[in-house]
Amino acid sequence: MTNKPTKATITFDNGAAPIELPILSGSLGNDVIDIRNLSKHGIFTYDPGFMSTAACNSNITFIDGEKGLLYYRGYPIEQLAEHCDFMEVSHLLINGELPNATQKQEFTRTITSHTMLHDQLSNIFRGFRRDAHPMAVMVGVVGSMSAFYHTKGDIHDAQSREITAHQLLAKVPTIAAWSYKYNIGQPFMYPANHLNYAENFMHMMFATPCEQYVPNPVLAKAFDRILILHADHEQNASTSTVRLAGSSGANPFACIAAGIASLWGPAHGGANEATLKMLEEIGDISRIGEFIKRAKDKTDTFRLMGFGHRVYRNMDPRAAIMRKTCHEVLNELGLNDDPMFKLAMALEKIALEDEYFVSRQLYPNVDFYSGIVMRAMGIPNSMFTAIFALARTAGWIAQWSEMNADSGHKIGRPRQLYTGETRREFVPIVKRT
Ligand code: CMC
Numbered sequence: 001m002t003n004k005p006t007k008a009t010i011t012f013d014n015g016a017a018p019i020e021l022p023i024l025s026g027s028l029g030n031d032v033i034d035i036r037n038l039s040k041h042g043i044f045t046y047d048p049g050f051m052s053t054a055a056c057n058s059n060i061t062f063i064d065g066e067k068g069l070l071y072y073r074g075y076p077i078e079q080l081a082e083h084c085d086f087m088e089v090s091h092l093l094i095n096g097e098l099p100n101a102t103q104k105q106e107f108t109r110t111i112t113s114h115t116m117l118h119d120q121l122s123n124i125f126r127g128f129r130r131d132a133h134p135m136a137v138m139v140g141v142v143g144s145m146s147a148f149y150h151t152k153g154d155i156h157d158a159q160s161r162e163i164t165a166h167q168l169l170a171k172v173p174t175i176a177a178w179s180y181k182y183n184i185g186q187p188f189m190y191p192a193n194h195l196n197y198a199e200n201f202m203h204m205m206f207a208t209p210c211e212q213y214v215p216n217p218v219l220a221k222a223f224d225r226i227l228i229l230h231a232d233h234e235q236n237a238s239t240s241t242v243r244l245a246g247s248s249g250a251n252p253f254a255c256i257a258a259g260i261a262s263l264w265g266p267a268h269g270g271a272n273e274a275t276l277k278m279l280e281e282i283g284d285i286s287r288i289g290e291f292i293k294r295a296k297d298k299t300d301t302f303r304l305m306g307f308g309h310r311v312y313r314n315m316d317p318r319a320a321i322m323r324k325t326c327h328e329v330l331n332e333l334g335l336n337d338d339p340m341f342k343l344a345m346a347l348e349k350i351a352l353e354d355e356y357f358v359s360r361q362l363y364p365n366v367d368f369y370s371g372i373v374m375r376a377m378g379i380p381n382s383m384f385t386a387i388f389a390l391a392r393t394a395g396w397i398a399q400w401s402e403m404n405a406d407s408g409h410k411i412g413r414p415r416q417l418y419t420g421e422t423r424r425e426f427v428p429i430v431k432r433t
Contacts, residue, residue, distance in 0.1 A: 019038065021034055061233060084098070108197075111169050111197070114167060116190065134382055143254050162401075191204060229370070232394065232398065233395065256393060256397065269367075269385045280340075285342065292350060308365065309363075314363070340375070
């Protein structure tokens with residue numbers, strides 16, 4: 001077996017001097033060629049979409065897309081989903097370690113006691129149209145937290161960062177639930193702090209002041225699992241957005257709002273909502289063939305939503321866990337014969353056997369199943385991505401804190417391959433054709 005290389009050399013076909021670059025190794029995963037000094041040689045690398053570029057170093061989450069591995073701080077996602085709740089996982093992501101019993105109690109108490117929003121914030125909700133998408137409201141209201149919760153302003157101070165993390169974890173569920181309540185014209189429900197994190201969110205979504213609401217423990221557990229599975233995913237689009245926005249020293253609430261905006265897209269967090277919309281459009285098992293044909297047609301922009309992943313090429317470990325949870329929830333609710341869920345299961349089966357999907361390693365991803373679970377729980381499609389955002393807040397704030405704790409971090413400033421006009425002279429308007 002050959003030794004691992006420690007240096008790479010770029011050679012040029014015009015006789016220019018070669019450039020030697022160090023190769024760095026992390027604790028797990030691919031080695032990286034350190035190109036930080038390349039620009040001094042008058043050359044950049046070109047990598048749209050960051051297909052081959054590590055933009056930071058991080059201790060938080062590890063993914064091996066080939067092997068289907070996902071670790072938070074070294075712990076396999078399967079073990080965390082089986083044995084932990086979202087509060088423990090959030091503590092792990094933000095503080096680096098699973099809490100002991102006392103730490104968990106303290107952390108949970110801190111988060112629980114900050115779930116209420118500044119009363120003035122309810123006016124911000126009221127400024128939106130009733131039919132605004134919950135993600136539009138989330139972007140706006142989370143961004144507006146920067147005007148309500150002034151940290152001491154020192155993002156380089158660990159305690160300030162911790163307070164911000166607690167505020168976000170505590171208040172984002174309230175904001176998400178209120179964006180739904182506003183949408184359907186029901187009164188905002190205040191948090192009920194005797195409930196756990198998942199139950200409390202369900203209470204704020206489904207309770208009304210007129211009737212008592214008792215969360216179903218199977219559904220609350222399933223919801224908590226959705227939060228755990230979506231809590232972090234290393235340098236995905238929204239997390240990279242949070243880091244890039246934060247790299248300039250921007251306000252953390254504004255940075256998280258930027259992450260929410262990025263998550264909204266159908267290629268990222270919007271996939272769970274898009275999956276259900278697609279299932280509704282397919283409508284019947286007899287029409288699956290037609291849509292599979294469209295997904296394969298390169299002249300058609302249609303893609304099978306909830307299938308494929310940039311990093312996981314064999315299987316998404318979160319999907320396997322969510323698939324199991326999906327069946328538990330459908331059983332609990334007696335929904336196994338519901339036409340929509342039968343359709344989803346038929347689509348899953350056909351796509352898993354189809355040569356096009358098999359050869360491209362396109363498997364159902366976590367959002368295929370999480371969308372089905374949330375629909376079964378009575379959560380409307382439009383809230384799916386908002387719930388993803390509330391889960392991912394734990395990861396975003398952990399990644400933002402990690403970046404700011406590193407005194408050597410730099411403002412994110414990619415370069416470009418310019419392909420526009422070369423220099424040309426100004427033409428007065430009267431002479432322009
Ligand atoms: N349906 C049909 N064909 C697909 C799909 C799909 N969902 N996904 C990829 N392909 C094809 C694609 O056309 C290409 O084919 P060819 O090689 O013949 O040109 C090949 O598979 C490789 O695709 P790609 O576009 O190079 O893959 P990517 O890594 O750029 O895209 C993706 C990854 C997730 C954006 C894409 O698979 C997709 O759009 N999936 C549907 C949306 C979705 O479910 N997104 C949620 C991802 S999980 C949540 C999260 O972590 O944010």
